[in-house]
Amino acid sequence: MSNHHAHGGHAASHPKTPRSPLVEVTFVFRDVLKHPIAGLAVQVKTGTGAPPAPEWKTGADTGDSAPATTAVPASGASAPVADPLLPVAPSATVPSNSTEATTDQDGYAVTIQNAARNQPIDVLVKNRRGEYVWKATVKPSKDISAFTIVSPEYHIEATTQLTPKDELEQNLNLPVVKDGEVMTIERLVHDFGPYIGWSQKVTEQGKIKKDTPTRKKEVAEDETTHKKKTKITIEHHYKVVDTGKPQTIVFNLLSSRLNYPSPSTFSEDQYTSMATQLGVEVAAIKAIVMQETSGRPFMDNGLPTILYERHHFYGFAVEKLKAADKQSKGKKKKLGNPYPGYPDLCFPVLGGYGLEGLHQYEKVVRASTLDFEAALKSCSWGGFQILGEYFLKCGCSSVFEFANKFMSGTNGQVEIFVAFMKNIKPDAIDGLRERKWEKVAASYNGSNWKKYNPHYAEHLGKYYEKFK
Numbered sequence: 001m002s003n004h005h006a007h008g009g010h011a012a013s014h015p016k017t018p019r020s021p022l023v024e025v026t027f028v029f030r031d032v033l034k035h036p037i038a039g040l041a042v043q044v045k046t047g048t049g050a051p052p053a054p055e056w057k058t059g060a061d062t063g064d065s066a067p068a069t070t071a072v073p074a075s076g077a078s079a080p081v082a083d084p085l086l087p088v089a090p091s092a093t094v095p096s097n098s099t100e101a102t103t104d105q106d107g108y109a110v111t112i113q114n115a116a117r118n119q120p121i122d123v124l125v126k127n128r129r130g131e132y133v134w135k136a137t138v139k140p141s142k143d144i145s146a147f148t149i150v151s152p153e154y155h156i157e158a159t160t161q162l163t164p165k166d167e168l169e170q171n172l173n174l175p176v177v178k179d180g181e182v183m184t185i186e187r188l189v190h191d192f193g194p195y196i197g198w199s200q201k202v203t204e205q206g207k208i209k210k211d212t213p214t215r216k217k218e219v220a221e222d223e224t225t226h227k228k229k230t231k232i233t234i235e236h237h238y239k240v241v242d243t244g245k246p247q248t249i250v251f252n253l254l255s256s257r258l259n260y261p262s263p264s265t266f267s268e269d270q271y272t273s274m275a276t277q278l279g280v281e282v283a284a285i286k287a288i289v290m291q292e293t294s295g296r297p298f299m300d301n302g303l304p305t306i307l308y309e310r311h312h313f314y315g316f317a318v319e320k321l322k323a324a325d326k327q328s329k330g331k332k333k334k335l336g337n338p339y340p341g342y343p344d345l346c347f348p349v350l351g352g353y354g355l356e357g358l359h360q361y362e363k364v365v366r367a368s369t370l371d372f373e374a375a376l377k378s379c380s381w382g383g384f385q386i387l388g389e390y391f392l393k394c395g396c397s398s399v400f401e402f403a404n405k406f407m408s409g410t411n412g413q414v415e416i417f418v419a420f421m422k423n424i425k426p427d428a429i430d431g432l433r434e435r436k437w438e439k440v441a442a443s444y445n446g447s448n449w450k451k452y453n454p455h456y457a458e459h460l461g462k463y464y465e466k467f468k
Contacts, residue, residue: 022054022114025140027123028341029107031151034366036107036341040125043132044110045098047120047139056097057113106341115140123149146343183259183302185376185403192258193365196358220265223286223295224466233257259302261409266297266383270414277418284432287463288444289383291456297383297410299357304406304413307380308363310343311350312389316374339370346370350452373399382406382413386420393423437461 027044029037046053101110115121120139124132138147175191177183214235221228235257266289268282275282289295293305317338325335339346344354345367354363360379367375376399377388386394391402394416405412421429431439437457441449449456 019117020143021117023117023140023142024111024113024144025115025121025138026111026146026337026340026343027109027149028146028343029103029109029149029151034362036103036105037151038103038105038107040103040109041100041132042103042109043098043100043124043126044112045122045124046096047122047137050096050119051116053097053116053119054114056099056115058099058101058110059113104341106339108341111336111340117141123147144347144349146340146347148343177256177258177260180260182261182409183407185400185407188258188303188361188407189365189368189372193368196362196365221267223290226268257302259298259407261298261302261304261407263410264298264302266295266410266414270410274414274418278421278429278432280429280432281464281468283464283467284435286467287460288432288440290463290467291459292385293383295383297413301358303358303361304382305385306360306364306382307353307385308345308360308367308375309350309378309380309387310345310347310352310363312378312387313367313371313374314346314348316377316389317346317371320371320374342366342370376400376403379403382416383410384413384417384420386416390420390424394419435461435464437464 027042029040029042031037097115099110099112103109112121118139118141120137122134123136123138124134127133136147136149138145140147175195216233216235218231218233219228220231271282271285274285278285286295289297296305298304314337318335321335321338337346337348344352345363354360364375364379367378377391379388380386381388381403388399388402391399394402396402396405396416402416405416425443428440428443431437431441431443437460440460441453441457445453445456
């Protein structure tokens, strides 16, 4: 994906307010495979040379945070929000601050609600001798920050020589995609999720041996010349062969074929059909596809192109908390981040998109363990990058049906795009008809498009000229 966006999802901008001297900081811990590290004894304290600051208030963040004004990655970075935290009386100052915590099952350690802006903070972890050892120093400069402290290493345990009984009982039980199978989002997440995004290291009695490579032909149509090109792909199949010595085998799905959508590219007939139903030119439809996904509704592995947006997940998660709080008869709670241990998946600040491709599915898989429905609603899907939260107005009974239409092939993507434009983006249709690209950008990419995608309208015009 070439652009990071949220169609129609940007909140109205807030008037500028003076920057608070205080910021909110969250600390979480992960290993190199991105798994949470639970049970760590952590100490967080002001760093060397830090000036006096208010006594820290710690705990989950309080209150709903305003939307972000800039987009940056989550790990080890942050982004400002429009409304700053309220300052604390200057009389409540101490020479230094320090707090201790134990990481929970999500790897979440602590949130400091009123850290001083630009003040260095040291992060230490208790070792086996009971000593706190320095691990990192951060300097929060934004209104809301989430820092992920990553373990520097991990270890693989090797097995000894397996007994005949052990050899017969072992079962790796790896999922297999059948030739021609159309993947569903439920099967992808439940069956293949554990193998997506990072390598699974398994120690077996034997070694990997390449076996029976399969050659396959795929025909694709060039978007510009309309010529059909044949692409040869080779799939390698492997088996474990006993050598009598332990061997670490690495399994992953980084390059495996995970879906066989049909068709997998937009045809000229499909473009003509969309243009006719919306009353616009074919070149205008092609311009949107090029701008959103460089003309690619599916990746090489057969999965639809997606973008996971953490601030949308945060919004859905907070909505659920509000609904539950509204139904409760007790005292109303101040609601903060429901999943503070996962700032890359659930965070009020726009950004933190990470790498393109399968990395986005890794995020969806991880977010689905928190809330499957919210994870799918928080993604922009397919060649037109349509947010899952619009599934009802796109003619789908659930977001799962919505996602599976995108998985099935371009016919499903075409159907949803036409409904999306008619029911949600009529101003974008008018803009395409009138060739007013800024009007299209404001409707399709959101009212803040000039801030986040300043060349969006310009690129639409260039693509239109190329295809007309």
